[in-house]
């Protein structure tokens with residue numbers, strides 16, 4: 001199509017795209033990148049959904065956090081196969097919120113740290129600001145047995161729900177026929193929270209349930225998610241453009257628990273396990289990664305597989321994520337270097353208030369972090385590995401990585417050699 005044949009909407013999208021690309025090429029401060037699209041608002045707006053789809057989704061850079069889906073005031077997007085789909089783009093009201101909340105398009109605003117209310121004094125040892133950390137596990141055996149690590153996350157949420165501190169939680173549940181494939185869940189009862197316990201290593205679109213929470217006006221609300229989802233929630237709460245929908249998240253999401261995460265796996269890893277062990281996917285009741293992959297089967301068997309056999313199943317989109325330790329959550333949790341315990345990093349005042357309520361109710365057994373020194377040192381090392389990459393806007397697209405022959409998010413920058421067309425230079 002020639003330039004003359006383009007509609008005015010299309011021309012505006014191209015203009016924003018050019019402005020954005022020029023800023024990247026000129027090495028402009030990344031915090032200014034939002035200027036490329038925000039400046040269009042003063043002139044009446046533009047169809048940001050097209051820009052987002054071109055720049056992030058079609059390039060394979062979308063991490064699937066669903067922030068664009070759940071912020072859109074006119075329901076332009078569906079969410080399918082870990083990505084937004086612009087099903088109703090004619091409904092776009094040119095508000096550009098979808099572009100503004102995307103954590104891949106730009107780094108989170110600098111003032112976020114003030115807005116989040118990190119508890120003072122802040123400690124920063126390389127895994128995000130925090131005030132204190134402990135290693136804990138639930139005293140109640142049900143949470144311990146069903147939880148992925150120490151069951152702290154679910155035990156705390158159930159307590160907060162029963163106390164009336166929250167009225168719902170956005171979590172991940174599973175498909176009945178495949179307990180390792182995650183689906184979003186708005187849990188409003190203790191039973192539903194317990195049902196969601198445990199981790200699935202496939203990408204679970206938890207935050208898609210924010211739309212339901214808003215529609216049903218369920219609040220105060222807790223959200224549990226991996227770091228990309230935490231960032232998507234924070235962008236929605238604190239992006240600088242204020243619409244009613246953003247205000248709802250700001251006012252009503254009262255606690256965000258972030259799960260440490262190096263990457264998630266594609267669905268094929270379940271098919272691989274099922275084939276290797278000659279079982280049905282529905283018989284794989286738990287997968288845990290602890291330097292090796294521990295698989296628990298419905299018949300009670302526990303099978304160990306090598307982590308390196310799972311490298312081909314690392315989700316390519318996870319390359320575009322720089323956060324291991326959920327740095328913007330109120331509480332960060334992980335099972336790092338531990339067996340049956342949860343590492344808990346309390347970051348904000350809201351996180352402290354929630355966790356302290358659990359401690360006061362005697363929910364947990366608690367150890368000092370120094371009792372297992374390798375947990376914190378591993379956390380620092382893995383956080384550093386993930387941070388130490390260019391910003392996603394400056395990384396190659398998925399197509400370019402396929403051409404370079406490396407789509408693995410974990411090894412890409414280890415092997416990357418820009419002077420050799422990006423191919424492994426060793």
Ligand SMILES: Cc1cc2nc3c(=O)[nH]c(=O)nc-3n(C[C@H](O)[C@H](O)[C@H](O)COP(=O)(O)OP(=O)(O)OC[C@H]3O[C@@H](n4cnc5c(N)ncnc54)[C@H](O)[C@@H]3O)c2cc1C
Nearest residue numbers: 147148149150151152153154171172198199200334335336
């Ligand atoms: C994809 C993924 C990768 C992870 N990688 C690491 C890691 O590298 N290092 C580390 O220390 N910890 C990692 N974790 C976190 C760890 O597995 C535990 O979730 C965490 O220690 C909390 O344990 P718990 O027993 O307190 O939680 P539980 O009480 O078992 O609660 C777990 C919560 O996680 C939610 N959930 C389950 N699956 C998903 C999912 N796929 N996406 C989002 N939410 C989900 C559930 O809804 C539930 O609320 C990862 C988790 C996931 C989901």
Ligand code: SF4
Nearest residue numbers: 062063065066068102
């Ligand atoms: S990364 Fe999140 S906000 Fe950005 S396009 Fe993907 S789902 Fe939407």
Ligand code: SF4
Nearest residue numbers: 227228261263318321
């Ligand atoms: S590595 Fe990042 S993008 Fe991938 S699932 Fe984890 S938090 Fe999300």
